[in-house]
Amino acid sequence: MTQDQTLTCQELVELVTAYLEGDLAAPDRARFEEHLVACDGCTNYLEQMRTTIRVTGMLTPESLSEEASTELLSAFRSWRT
Amino acid sequence: MLVERYSPSMLRIASLYTPSRAVAEDVVQETWLAVLQGLDRFEGRSSLKTWIFRILTNRAKTRGQRERRSIPFSALADRETDSSEQAVDPSRFQGDDDRSPHGWASPPTSWEEVPEDRLLSTETLSKVDEAIAQLPEMQRLVITLRDIEGWSSQEVCNFLDITETNQRVLLHRARSKVRKALEEYLAEEEKAPA
Numbered sequence: 001m002t003q004d005q006t007l008t009c010q011e012l013v014e015l016v017t018a019y020l021e022g023d024l025a026a027p028d029r030a031r032f033e034e035h036l037v038a039c040d041g042c043t044n045y046l047e048q049m050r051t052t053i054r055v056t057g058m059l060t061p062e063s064l065s066e067e068a069s070t071e072l073l074s075a076f077r078s079w080r081t
Numbered sequence: 082m083l084v085e086r087y088s089p090s091m092l093r094i095a096s097l098y099t100p101s102r103a104v105a106e107d108v109v110q111e112t113w114l115a116v117l118q119g120l121d122r123f124e125g126r127s128s129l130k131t132w133i134f135r136i137l138t139n140r141a142k143t144r145g146q147r148e149r150r151s152i153p154f155s156a157l158a159d160r161e162t163d164s165s166e167q168a169v170d171p172s173r174f175q176g177d178d179d180r181s182p183h184g185w186a187s188p189p190t191s192w193e194e195v196p197e198d199r200l201l202s203t204e205t206l207s208k209v210d211e212a213i214a215q216l217p218e219m220q221r222l223v224i225t226l227r228d229i230e231g232w233s234s235q236e237v238c239n240f241l242d243i244t245e246t247n248q249r250v251l252l253h254r255a256r257s258k259v260r261k262a263l264e265e266y267l268a269e270e271e272k273a274p275a
Contacts, residue, residue: 008183010174014167017253021234023245041188045169051192051200052260055209056228058201060089068106072084072113 007035012042016049084113087130090230091137097221098138098145108144112137131240154219154241161219162250168257195267205266212262216255223248224255 007015012035018024019032036043088109095105095112115136123132175186192200199205213221222241226232232240238248 008174008181009185009188010169010171010183013169013257014253016168017249017256021249021252023249039185041185044189044191048189048192048260048264049256052209052256052263053228055200055205055263056213056224056256056259057231059206059210059213059229065106068110069084069088072088072110075110075114076084076117 007031009035009039009042009045012036012039013045016046019046020049020053087133088113091134093225093229094134094222095137095141097218097225098141100145104144105141108137108141111140115140127239128236131236134240154222155243158219158241158243158247158251161217161254162247166254168253169261189264192267205263208262208266209259212259213255216258219243220251220255220258223251224259227252228256 012032015024015028015032019029024032036046091109091112092102092105095108096102099105099108112133116133119136123129127135173185173187174183175181177183179186213224216224219241223237226237226240227234234245234248234252237243238245241248243251
């Protein structure tokens with residue numbers, strides 16, 4: 001990207017993860033945020049990505065079945081003694 | 082205790098490779114026993130967490146027999162990031178000759194009005210789960226570790242032995258596809274009569 005070029009919406013959507021990861025260089029980050037100020041579509045897109053991450057995070061890991069954890073814990077106990 | 086802290090994550094990751102939950106549980110148990118037996122030989126070259134999860138994935142792959150030849154994660158990552166892929170269907174953007182070239186033609190709507198209980202409903206979550214299940218292997222692993230298990234990008238890179246760039250590209254592709262699935266699902270819901 002050259003300094004004076006503005007981002008298109010199609011370019012911005014490909015930078016969303018780099019932006020959220022804090023991996024964009026300062027000038028790119030500035031251009032990204034500048035674009036957002038003027039663009040509802042991209043603002044919504046970024047919000048959708050943030051929501052997607054949040055919803056994905058709600059898929060909590062399942063726990064081991066009680067039987068399996070009891071077996072494991074007793075294996076550990078016998079190991080220690 | 083380590084077993085309680087890591088087992089749920091291990092179960093989820095083992096499940097990516099095994100045909101059933103029962104087999105995944107077996108793999109988790111076997112892994113812990115292998116960890117105990119091998120603890121003397123653990124040399125601290127990687128973190129304990131990385132070491133445990135490596136044992137887990139090796140065992141899960143063997144049990145799942147999904148791959149006859151074991152392909153290293155780094156090679157799979159190269160393969161999955163090789164071709165170009167777009168986060169959003171190009172038809173949603175304007176063309177070169179339109180008023181705003183490569184600007185939105187059909188812009189995404191805000192989800193701020195979507196009620197929280199619908200967003201986090203069992204049905205929505207199962208759609209997300211489904212979308213993740215359909216991802217190529219490395220994208221599925223990366224999004225699972227990062228966004229469900231909460232690993233840092235550095236931990237994921239070390240564990241899978243992939244570059245920062247590949248990790249980010251895989252995460253980007255995975256999240257973009259899950260977003261698309263959510264968008265389609267929420268739009269469908271909207272159309273249905275209340």
